[in-house]
Amino acid sequence: MNTFWNNITKFPKFLISVIIGFFLTTLQPIFELLKNKKKRLFLTILACLLILTFYQIFKGMLGLN
Template identity: 45%
Template sequence: MNNLWKNIKKLSLFIIAVFIGFFLTTIQPFFKLLKNKKQIILLLVIIATIFVIVYNTLRLMLEIN
């Protein structure tokens, strides 16, 4: 029974490591874009545009005035 709990602990640590690795791999290209001022502005505009689209979509879906 003790071996079971060790395996469960190892599995949970593995899952956490996979999620952290996934997010770091996904976010890493954005840090490369932050080296140039023009690309920083472009990235901020893209993020703001995505935020506005998601906000408006949710507002219309939920019929919030």
């Protein structure tokens, strides 16, 4: 029974490492793009426009003033 609990305690550590690995693998190409000044400016403007668009959509959907 002791080995059962030892195995169970390993799963949260494994899950956390998988999640961190997923985000590092997913975001690594974006970090590579940010090294170039022109691409960094483009991605910053794109992110701002995306956030502004979502803000306007949610504002309209929820009827906020």
